[in-house]
Amino acid sequence: MTQPLVTILDDEPEIRRILTDALEDAGFRTQSFSRAREFEAALNRVTPDVCLVDLSLPDTDGLALVHRLALEQGAAVIIISGRAQVQDRVTGLELGADDYITKPFDPAEVVARIRARLRTPRTQTSHSDTAEFNGWTAHFDRYVLESESGDETPFSHAEGEVLRLFLESPKRLISRGQMQESLGGAAGDSFDRAMDVRISRLRTKLGEDPKNPRLIKTIYGAGYIFLGDVGWK
Incomplete structure (x- = not known):
């Protein structure tokens, strides 16, 4: 059985490394990207099961990207962001994100949240x-x-x-x-x-x-x- 694929979009190399290590240790397949352009190009070739998306991206508006993903992709979308204000969290969820995790985070919590997203009625x-x-x-x-x-x-x-x-x-x-x-x-x-x-x-x-x-x-x-x-x- 093919393991679920999680894509990671974050411009911080250390964040990508931490998430990749934690997810692969938990049995997930991963792809990571530092730019939204590369990330969106990859989505034309494969549909991930879960997308982890940072809001503070150098080449696009993270919230607008989350909204497009929610409408156009069959993947769950989880925001991982340093923006901890309640309004940012609510806005992200209103635009279609399935979950919102703030930085700094415990990698084990991210893994648990992803597993929760995959344990849906779908x-x-x-x-x-x-x-x-x-x-x-x-x-x-x-x-x-x-x-x-x-x-x-x-x-x-x-x-x-x-x-x-x-x-x-x-x-x-x-x-x-x-x-x-x-x-x-x-x-x-x-x-x-x-x-x-x-x-x-x-x-x-x-x-x-x-x-x-x-x-x-x-x-x-x-x-x-x-x-x-x-x-x-």
Whole structure:
């Protein structure tokens, strides 16, 4: 069985070395890059399982790159950054990152976070990559929502994880704790804020009335329920 591939984008050679050593010791394959241009060129040839991305890059805006990765790649995106402010963390998660780790970091924590990202419903389920519900088709292989008229709307990897979680447990209460356990990442205000943002974006893409959504219902103080009728293809 091929080991998961983790790509590392950081302009600091020592950071790349520490991460490479820790990940390869843990059984992962790695590729490391110091420039976004080289990193993006490599993505045209291979799709990694997880991308580790620093925000302070010399040749591009790290947050803009994270947003593109979240929308265009099938990989989980984890930010590793020296920016420790809460707003930077929240912004990164809002733009589609799956997790946020601040420098300095414990390499063992990075390995644990990556393993948590790979232990998602997407890797555990026996379902296919296409689900139909209430006039919509979710293509998880292409990260696209297709309407009855054939119009397509892209969704990010992070949004897709939340959507798949709902579609695999329709008409059942899913608590915040269950979401954190299933989707990984560090619990806390930033995780809760990220979930709020992802669910809000999914509702928008599904044409939901934010004041009275039909599909993704908030049960205040308890969690969420997805009320659609789901069929997997």
